[in-house]
Amino acid sequence: MVGRAGTRTDFAARALDDFMRYADLSANAREQADMVTRRLAAAVVPRARLPQRRADDASIQAALRTVIGSSVHSSAKALAWLRNERGLSCEQKRFADLYRQVILEGTT
Numbered sequence: 001m002v003g004r005a006g007t008r009t010d011f012a013a014r015a016l017d018d019f020m021r022y023a024d025l026s027a028n029a030r031e032q033a034d035m036v037t038r039r040l041a042a043a044v045v046p047r048a049r050l051p052q053r054r055a056d057d058a059s060i061q062a063a064l065r066t067v068i069g070s071s072v073h074s075s076a077k078a079l080a081w082l083r084n085e086r087g088l089s090c091e092q093k094r095f096a097d098l099y100r101q102v103i104l105e106g107t108t
Helices: 007-022 029-041 057-067 075-084 092-107
Strands: none
Touching (some): 007 029, 057 092, 075 092
């Protein structure tokens, strides 16, 4: 595989692997096509992503102060909360720095 992993770069290889694992190779082409159709129909549809809006550092820190310690106890969970519940976007490294600053505020 060249480049990054994901459906854009290795979909064909993953589809072939899935087919080889679950197909009945003794079946004829029509039966195999029907098996593939049934397998695809059972696939989980990802939920639609809600649009996120950019936020400045102060807004993100203020949001963090409301949730840290109550229901969120890790940076990863806090970032997921920020994105999913508050609809705010923040790059992971930037968020980690802001999270650390808010945690340090609480310890002083």
